[in-house]
Amino acid sequence: MKLHYQRGAVMLEAAYVLPLIILVILFMVETLNYALNSFAVSDVLTAAHSEIISEVSDVAALGTTLRYVTCASGKVALKGDAAATLKSDVEAKLKDVMKFATPVTAKFTESAVGGFDVYVVNVKGVANTLIVPNSLGVPLPISVDTIISVKDTCTPA
Known part of the structure; x- marks a missing residue:
C-alpha cells in the first residue's frame, strides 16, 4: 500500500489560515494597546x-484658596483660571504617559444643576498604534469624561 501526500491541502492552509491567524494576533495586540x-x-x-x-x-x-478651588462669597467654587490650569495639567500628564497620533484636547464645560456647580472635563485624542499604520487607528478615538460637582459652603479666612 502506497501513501499519497496531500500537498494541495497544506498549500490551502498556508494560503488562507495562516494570514487569518496573523490578523487575529495583530487585532488582539492593538485591542490591548487601545x-x-x-x-x-x-x-x-x-x-x-x-x-x-x-x-x-x-x-x-479652612476657607483658603488652593490651586483649583477658592472660597468666594461663602461658597466653594472652582477658581476662574481652574479650567485653563486643569486643561494644561491633564494635557501635560498625558504627554508624559503616552504618545498620541493627534494632539490631545481637553474641553472644560461649566453649568449649574439643582444648586450644584457641575464641571465636565472631556479629553479626546487618537493614540498611536503599535503595529498597524496610525491611519487605521483614527476610527478608534479615545474620549473620556469626568464630572465634578461642587456644592459646599465655606467661611473665608
Missing part, C-alpha cells in the same frame, strides 16, 4: 478629579 491607552487617560482624569474633590474639602474646612 484598552491600556484608554485606562491611562481615565487614570489621569481620575487623579485630577480626586485632587479637586480633596481641595473642595480643604477649602470648605
